Amino acid sequence: MRIVNLASLLTGGLLSFFVVVMLVRGLWVNLFIYSFFAVVSFIPIRLNRRQRPIAARFLAMGIIAVVLVCLEFLMQGESRDVFLVCLMLLGLFLADSRKESVAVFIVAIMIFLVKWSIPSFINVDAIPHESLVGHWVNLTVGSIALVMIVDMFKTDGHRFEELLSNSNAQLELKRAEADAQLSIMQRRSQKLSAKNAEAIAVNRDIQDSIRYARRIQTSMLLTKEQLRHRLPDSLLFYRPKDVLSGDFYWFAEVDGFLFLAIADCTGHGVPGAMMTVMGNNLLHQIIGRDNILGPAAILMELDRHIVGLLGQRNAPGDVVNDGMDMALIRIDRGVNVITFASAKRPLFAFHGTGGDLTEYPASRQSIGGQFSVAKSFPEMVIPFASGDTLYLTSDGYADQFGPKGKFLSKRFRRLLQDMHRKSMSEQHRLLNETLLRWKVTEPQTDDILVFGLKL
DSSP states (O other): OHHHHHHHHHHHHHHHHHHHHHHHHTOHHHHHHHHHHHHHHTHHHHHHHTTOHHHHHHHHHHHHHHHHHHHHHHTTTTTTTHHHHHHHHHHHHHOSSHHHHHHHHHHHHHHHHHHHHOTTSSOOTTSOOOHHHHHHHHHHHHHHHHHHHHHHHHHHHHHHHHHHHHHHHHHHHHHHHHHHHHHHHHHHHHHHHHHHHHHHHHHHHHHHHHHHHHHHHHHHSOOHHHHHHHSSSEEEEEEOSSSSOSEEEEEEEETTEEEEEEEEESSSHHHHHHHHHHHHHHHIIIIIISOOOOHHHHHHHHHHHHHHHTTTTSOGGGOOOOEEEEEEEEEETTTTEEEEEEEBOOEEEEOTTTOOEEEEOOOSOOEESSOOTTOOOOEEEEEOOTTOEEEEEOSTTTTOEETTEEOHHHHHHHHHHHHTTSOHHHHHHHHHHHHHHHHTTOOOOSOEEEEEEEO
């Protein structure tokens, strides 16, 4: 667009100069021709301003070519080779492609050959012409135009070289910055990879330790087969939240009594599992070694040991407020009596054929935790008959969440009411299906332990 504008400006300016010359010399025909082409020469500039560069370029090429042809005939061949050179330069500077340049060159050659072979094919005798002076004026102005165009190209070339050099320098600077950033990112990535590998190794060690702790915890509990062998008509529904559980069950037969306990320790996972190991060992010690057989006395002794082991008699700021809730029963089959003592966990029982649920309340105090001299775990003596069903549970089942909210103790008691007459295997299936239907996709929120026994 700049070249077209410059060519149009030079052409129009040159023709305007000749308009003045023709006016002075009184060559009225030439004056009219120069005036017409002078006006038309400025039209490409207007087209470029209206964003029509292709039309402007072709119009400029056509105008200049026609002007050169007219000048050639008006000068009656005195321009010699200037006409041919100007048409070639026109093709060089204004053509947008190689095809257009070649086309202009061929047209120039054809016009020159026609002029050379038939110099009089147009009668210009009646048209005043410029003579040799016009030839030299054309040559001079054309040379100036050529110098201006070449200078414009050189100036643009230098400017673009400078811009390119600056752009290259900026690109090199940005490349150096990018390389530096890449080096920093690579070092960070290496450090992150090393830490990630270390974390993976640590996590693998932790998982291995947890799995080994799970085997230890499982080994201290009776298996379902062992429980069914000692208590044929029993139910064990045991669902730890994590690999390790904070709930545990305990069974022993001492001096003709059957002892059965379920416990819900503080927390779950590793902390809860440590409490289960402690509680399991202390029950063996208190009942098996120390031969303390009263349920209330057993819970009191268990509380004393845990408070001592965890340092819970110290100042309040040093208290480790861990402990457990427990339901403990002692079954005396000789006289058909159950002795029950508890720490915040009730006993559910169905007596006789009526099928009504009886809930024996629990004490309001946990085992362990903050030390209190006023702790007590009262005993209840409960007669039973053959066919009665007992349930000892942690609070995990009732505390499970689903889309409808918490399951709650009320629904749990209703579930026990609906299923207690069924076989223990069927009850296990109902507990599992009810839990899955309630939770849907919600995660398990606590350890679950339900132990049932038909006497």
